[in-house]
Amino acid sequence: MSTQQSIINYIAGVWLDGDADGLDGQVPLADLNIIDSAGIFDLVHYLQGDFRITVPLQEIVPANFRTVDAIAALVERLQRKGESVR
Template sequence: MSTQQSIINHIADVWLDGDADGLDAQVPITELNIVDSAGIFDLVHYLQETFRVTVPLHEITPANFRTVEAITGLVERLRKAGAVR
């Protein structure tokens, strides 16, 4: 399973009662209140545990968590930068 699909599935399971219909990589999850600001920290924990990356505090920004595409990009950047656990 791809990183992007894994994140979509997690968001659907936790915040949408398992229903991923209409949820794709470009849906603005924070603007549509699918994931609120507190939920972002749950997502950070999920990313760190699932993808074995360390998400520095300065990377926890609205831009990095606006869409699944942005979150996937963050994970890939962290992997390339060697921020793995």
């Protein structure tokens, strides 16, 4: 399963009663009130557990959580960064 699809499934399961219809990589999550600022911290917890990354506090900014594609890019960037320090 792709990073994007995993994130979509999680968002749909937690905030959309399991209904991922219409949710894709470009849907503006905050603009459509899918996830609020408190929900971002729930999402960060999920990302850290599921993708085995650490999301630094300075990365928890609206731009990184605007869309599923932005979240996936953050995850992939943090995974690459983690690999480079091992």
